[in-house]
Amino acid sequence: MRRAGVLLLLLAACDGWPESPKPAPPAAPPEGAVPRGAAARARDLAAPGPPVDAGLLARGADRYAIHCTPCHGARGAGDGVVVSRGHPPIPPLPADPARSVAAIGTNLGGAHAMADKLDPRDRWAVARHVEALMRAAP
Template structure:
């Protein structure tokens, strides 16, 4: 009898319960949004990227100066201002074999990743700029 009462109470709590119907698909992110999580990883690894143009390289140089120079230095030698203050020196960029979007997104040079700070377009521009830095 006790089990029946408990079962009746549990079932009474479910009265009127309905499974939610699938709604419309989620809206796309707003322009300029930076992808997070798995979406960011897919974007970071997506080949082959935009065509290399003077405008793309200029944009990459601008983003590099803002986000990369503090550690990597202006020439990519790993001698930026934070290194002069005791931060471990990152590898010299022209000597690094892989200078891809994923390397920037995951920041494989021991620092924090930049996937949440730089849009895929900015990462492509930086990657293409770094590829053309003098060794």
């Protein structure tokens, strides 16, 4: 019983401990600093991209269906469901794969950029899928 009383007294005394100091905000990187992996990312985004094969095209079709179809439509004509619900017309992605990779990353049309959602290989996959869509368009 006496131990329980001592323990209770010790726990009650813990209430007055000072707060941990808050960490300082991170300093701005020095001028000219390059983020880790930037060179590899730039290399992965450089034309001509990965070799085009059935797997890359299938991955591109899958990623396009998830990320691009709501706005650009299944055929890439800019007639996705958001347009049918009142969004202003959306331009199609460029058929040139290198331009598509840039457009996908920064979304030149002013909507949602996909650089944080699609890694470089997936951007190339989508670009190659768009290229195939534009070739098949009447």
